Amino acid sequence: MDTQKNIEERLWDYLNGHLSDKESEDVEKLLHSDSQWQKVHEEIISFEAMVKSTELEEPSMRFSKNVMEEITKLKIAPATKSYINNKIIYSIAAFFLLIIGGSLVYMFTQLDYSGGNGTGITNIDFSKYSFDWKQYISPTMLNLFFVADAVIALMLFDRFLNKKKREGRESKGLV
Amino acid sequence: MQTAISDQQLISQVLNGDHQSYKVLVERYQHYIFTLAYRLTESREDAEEIAQDVFVKAFRSLADFKGGSKFSTWLYTISHNTSITLLRKKKLKIISLDQEGTFFQVENQESDFKANQMEDKSRREMVNNAIAMLSADDAQIITLFYKGDQSLDEIGQIIGIEPNAVKVRLFRARQRLKEKMQKYFAEEVSTLTTS
Numbered sequence: 001m002d003t004q005k006n007i008e009e010r011l012w013d014y015l016n017g018h019l020s021d022k023e024s025e026d027v028e029k030l031l032h033s034d035s036q037w038q039k040v041h042e043e044i045i046s047f048e049a050m051v052k053s054t055e056l057e058e059p060s061m062r063f064s065k066n067v068m069e070e071i072t073k074l075k076i077a078p079a080t081k082s083y084i085n086n087k088i089i090y091s092i093a094a095f096f097l098l099i100i101g102g103s104l105v106y107m108f109t110q111l112d113y114s115g116g117n118g119t120g121i122t123n124i125d126f127s128k129y130s131f132d133w134k135q136y137i138s139p140t141m142l143n144l145f146f147v148a149d150a151v152i153a154l155m156l157f158d159r160f161l162n163k164k165k166r167e168g169r170e171s172k173g174l175v
Numbered sequence: 176m177q178t179a180i181s182d183q184q185l186i187s188q189v190l191n192g193d194h195q196s197y198k199v200l201v202e203r204y205q206h207y208i209f210t211l212a213y214r215l216t217e218s219r220e221d222a223e224e225i226a227q228d229v230f231v232k233a234f235r236s237l238a239d240f241k242g243g244s245k246f247s248t249w250l251y252t253i254s255h256n257t258s259i260t261l262l263r264k265k266k267l268k269i270i271s272l273d274q275e276g277t278f279f280q281v282e283n284q285e286s287d288f289k290a291n292q293m294e295d296k297s298r299r300e301m302v303n304n305a306i307a308m309l310s311a312d313d314a315q316i317i318t319l320f321y322k323g324d325q326s327l328d329e330i331g332q333i334i335g336i337e338p339n340a341v342k343v344r345l346f347r348a349r350q351r352l353k354e355k356m357q358k359y360f361a362e363e364v365s366t367l368t369t370s
Contacts (some may be wrong), residue, residue, distance in 0.1 A: 009346060057209050059226055
């Protein structure tokens with residue numbers, strides 16, 4: 001048997017046009033045959049009429065004058081589309097793609113595919129690069145880096161879970 | 176709502192330099208915007224400040240309104256965001272009368288109120304009082320749906336949630352409003368429903 005809450009929910013959906021044709025027909029049949037449905041229907045109709053009859057709050061008499069005085073000092077800003085030039089955005093994107101692509105091409109041309117362990121990576125002659133990584137990368141530095149990464153990852157994961165939880169609660173109507 | 180000049184026509188006139196046409200738009204929507212802000216702040220001064228800010232922001236960004244949604248939906252979205260920003264800036268607490276302490280206070284106020292003035296209350300005032308007793312979120316969603324003529328999708332767009340979540344919130348807001356009306360204004364509700 002339908003509970004009062006279920007009947008109200010379906011009737012509100014029916015009255016606001018949120019049901020399919022088939023569901024609407026079912027509700028109409030119930031409204032003709034079931035006195036409980038008829039009673040709830042009347043209550044909702046009268047409730048909605050009352051809510052719709054409410055008056056809106058009135059701002060002060062000078063409100064529109066105040067707004068008009070305020071806007072006389074202003075100009076309408078140009079549409080966002082007019083000052084964001086897509087060509088500039090595409091140029092920046094092309095620049096970065098070129099850098100990434102160039103680096104990849106350079107990296108692959110340095111590989112010696114002729115021998116070694118099959119990967120070829122070990123045959124790259126790193127000695128010709130004068131940059132001394134050991135000067136900057138120490139075990140402590142690496143540990144700090146990983147700890148910071150782990151903390152950031154946990155924070156992001158927590159935020160993601162909270163968002164999911166909130167959305168889930170909202171869709172179940174618990175919030 | 177039948178209007179002599181459509182919102183879109185007025186916007187075109189404003190964009191073409193006839194700034195006085197904006198006054199028509201302000202007068203058309205000032206009550207809605209003010210009511211939404213008032214429901215959130217419960218302060219006429221803050222609501223007026225927010226409403227004025229909304230119309231000024233809307234005027235400045237008018238060239239960005241492309242007519243993809245109703246002008247009212249666009250305006251309510253600005254109103255919602257402005258209210259939230261101003262409340263954060265002022266560190267005002269969003270009024271939520273569903274909280275236990277406040278609710279108790281209101282209950283006492285309502286008993287006196289009921290005894291002295293209940294008979295003089297009109298239907299509109301009664302419903303307005305019941306809406307004022309809801310949480311700010313509930314009051315806002317009820318106002319947008321019943322007075323602002325916004326669909327579930329549009330309300331979702333305004334307050335930034337999914338239409339399904341809007342539907343659930345609206346259902347619960349209606350339930351709570353009905354409960355408030357039955358609890359505090361039972362006598363009047365029965366008179367109105369039987370008349």
